Amino acid sequence: MTYSVAIAAYNAAETIAETLQSVLSQTVPPTEIVVVDDGSEDATAEIAREVSPDVTVLTQPNTGCGSACTRAIRATTCEIVATVDADDFWLPGKMQRQLDLLEASDDRTLVFAKHRQFHHGTPDMTSGAVRPGLTRSDLVFRRKVFEEVGPIFDPPGGRGDMIDWLARAREIGCPFKIIDDVLVMRRIIPGSLSFGREATKDAGYLAVAHRAIQRRQARNRDRQDQ
Amino acid sequence: MTERYKTAGPDIVHESFGGDLVVLNLRSGQYFGLNASGAALWSAIIEGQDATALSADDTTRQMASDFVTQLLDHELIVRDDLAGEGAPTASISLVPPPTIEAYDDLSDLIVADPIHDVDQNAGWPKLPDAQ
Numbered sequence: 001m002t003y004s005v006a007i008a009a010y011n012a013a014e015t016i017a018e019t020l021q022s023v024l025s026q027t028v029p030p031t032e033i034v035v036v037d038d039g040s041e042d043a044t045a046e047i048a049r050e051v052s053p054d055v056t057v058l059t060q061p062n063t064g065c066g067s068a069c070t071r072a073i074r075a076t077t078c079e080i081v082a083t084v085d086a087d088d089f090w091l092p093g094k095m096q097r098q099l100d101l102l103e104a105s106d107d108r109t110l111v112f113a114k115h116r117q118f119h120h121g122t123p124d125m126t127s128g129a130v131r132p133g134l135t136r137s138d139l140v141f142r143r144k145v146f147e148e149v150g151p152i153f154d155p156p157g158g159r160g161d162m163i164d165w166l167a168r169a170r171e172i173g174c175p176f177k178i179i180d181d182v183l184v185m186r187r188i189i190p191g192s193l194s195f196g197r198e199a200t201k202d203a204g205y206l207a208v209a210h211r212a213i214q215r216r217q218a219r220n221r222d223r224q225d226q
Numbered sequence: 227m228t229e230r231y232k233t234a235g236p237d238i239v240h241e242s243f244g245g246d247l248v249v250l251n252l253r254s255g256q257y258f259g260l261n262a263s264g265a266a267l268w269s270a271i272i273e274g275q276d277a278t279a280l281s282a283d284d285t286t287r288q289m290a291s292d293f294v295t296q297l298l299d300h301e302l303i304v305r306d307d308l309a310g311e312g313a314p315t316a317s318i319s320l321v322p323p324p325t326i327e328a329y330d331d332l333s334d335l336i337v338a339d340p341i342h343d344v345d346q347n348a349g350w351p352k353l354p355d356a357q
Contacts (some may be wrong), residue, residue, distance in 0.1 A: 134338040163335040170331075199239070202252065205336060206241040209257040210248045212332055 001099045002031040003140070004076030008068035009035055009086035013042040015120075015187065020051040022089035028096045030082070034075045036060060038068035044086070064154030066161035069136065079143055087187045088115070088137040094183035098140040101177060108145050108174045110166070112138040113183035120189045128188070132178050136162050137186060145174055153211070155204030164208040171215065228276040231294070232306040240268070249302055255333030258300065264324035267293050271303060279317075286320040293324045300328060 005023050009016050016035070023033055033055045037045040039062030048057045058075060060068065073081055080102065082095060098111045105111065115138055117128035139162075149169045152161050170176065233240075237253040247265035249258040260268055267290060270280055281290040297303045 131338060132334070134335050160336075160339060163332060163339055166335050167332055202239045202250075203241060205252065205339075206239060206248050206250055206257075207243075209250050209329075209332060210241075210243045210246065212257075212329070213246065213248065213259045213327075216329075 001028070001080065001103060002078050003028075003080040003082055003095065003099065004078040005030045005033045006069060006072035006076050006081055006083050007033065007035045007086055008038055008065050008072050009040065009044050009048065010038040010062065010065065010068070011040045011042050011044060012086035013040070013044045013047050015087040016044055016048050017051050019084060019086050019089050020048060020055060022091075023084065024052055024054070025092055026090065026095045027093050028099060030095070031078050032056065032076060034058065034072045035086075036068045036072040036075070038062050038065065064158060064161070066152035066154040066165070069161075070151040073143075073146055076143075080140065081143055081146065082140045084137045084184075085135075087120075087189075089185050089187075090137075091183050091185065095140070097179055097181070097183060101179060102140055102142070105177060106175055107142055108148070109141075109177055110145065110169060110174055111140045111177050111179070113179040114138075114181060115184035115186040116182045117186050117188050120187050125185060130182055131186075133184055133186070134166060134176070134178070135186070138178075138184050145169065148172065149174070155207040157201045157204040159201045159204035160208040161204075163205070164211060167208070167212055168215075171219075227278070228307065229278050229294070229305070230274045230276060230307050231271050231297075231303040232274060233272050234301050234304045238302050240272075250336075251300075251302070252336065254330075255336030256300075256328060256330045257332065258302070258329070259327045261322065261325045263318070263320050263322060264293065264326050266318045267320075267324050268297070270318060271297065274306065281318060281320055289320050289323055290318070293326070296326055300326070 023030060035048045035055060035057045037057060037059045039060060045057050045059050048055050102111045112133050114130055115133040116130050118125050149165060152165045154161055237251055239252060240247060240249040245262050247260040247268060267280060271277055277294050281287045
C-alpha cells in the first residue's frame with residue numbers, strides 16, 4: 001500500500017526536521033512527502049528541503065493552516081494520505097498499523113491513533129498524557145474522502161480548523177476509527193496554555209461551533225422540505 | 227434581594243454571529259445557541275445586572291428566572307453578588323421567549339484539539355521565551 005504525506009508548516013524551523021525524519025523512518029515509508037510552507041519568516045522551507053530530496057516543498061504567502069494543508073493534500077497523488085503538524089512526530093510503526101486498519105475498513109473511514117504529549121525542549125517522552133488523537137497528526141484517510149468533505153476552513157484566529165473539517169466528515173457519515181495505541185508524539189510548547197484562553201484565538205472555536213449550528217439548521221430545513 | 231452572576235470562569239467564551247449568540251465551554255467542548263432574547267439576557271446577566279430585575283412584568287420575570295436556572299444548570303454562570311453592584315439594570319423584551327439549545331457533537335473534537343500556538347509572529351509552535 002502506498003501513501004502520501006501532507007504537511008502545512010509555518011515558522012517551524014525548530015521542529016520540522018524531526019517531524020520529517022519520523023515520516024521517513026516509518027517501517028512503511030511514504031511514496032511522497034509534500035510540505036506547504038505557509039509564508040514562514042524563518043528557514044522552514046530550506047530546512048525541509050535539506051532533510052531529504054524526497055521532500056517536495058511548495059511555498060506561498062501566509063494564508064492559514066487549513067488552506068495550506070488543503071493545498072498540501074491536493075498536491076499529493078497517492079490514494080491514501082496522512083497528515084502531520086510540523087511540530088509533532090510519528091513513532092516508526094505508525095503508518096503500518098494505520099494502513100492495515102484502513103485496508104480492512106470501509107472506504108470512507110478516517111483512521112486515527114492515540115498520541116502522547118511531550119514538552120518541547122525536554123527529553124521526557126514517556127510520562128506525558130495519552131489522548132485519543134482526533135487531530136491532524138494522527139489522521140490517515142483516502143483521498144476521495146477529502147474531496148467529499150471539501151477544503152479545510154480557516155477559522156478567524158487560526159484555531160479549530162480540524163474540528164470543523166472532522167465534524168463535517170462525521171456529519172456525512174465517515175466512520176472514525178482510533179487505534180488504541182500511542183503512535184504519535186504531540187508537542188506541547190511551554191507557555192502555550194495561556195494562549196488557549198486568548199479571546200482572539202478562541203474566536204476560531206466559536207466560529208466553528210456557529211458553523212455547526214448553521215449546518216444543523218440547514219439539514220433540518222432540508223428535512224422539512226422533503 | 228438582588229441576584230448577580232458572572233461567567234463560570236475563563237473556559238466559558240461567547241460570541242455574537244448576526245442574531246445568534248454562541249456560548250462555548252472550552253473545557254467540556256459543549257456549546258450553546260441562544261436566540262436574540264436569550265442573547266440579550268445573557269449579556270445583561272454576565273455584566274452583573276440584577277437578574278431579578280431584568281424583565282418588565284411578572285410573566286417575563288418568570289421566563290428570565292427560568293433562563294437563569296438553565297444557565298446555572300449548564301454551568302455557564304456562577305452567583306457573584308459582590309460584583310456589578312453599580313451595573314445598570316435594563317428591562318429586556320422577551321418576545322419571542324429566550325431559548326438556549328445545548329450541543330455536544332463537537333465535544334470530543336474540541337477537547338482533542340492541540341493547544342499548539344499559531345501566533346502570527348511566533349509561528350507553530352511558539353518557542354519557549356528562554357530560547
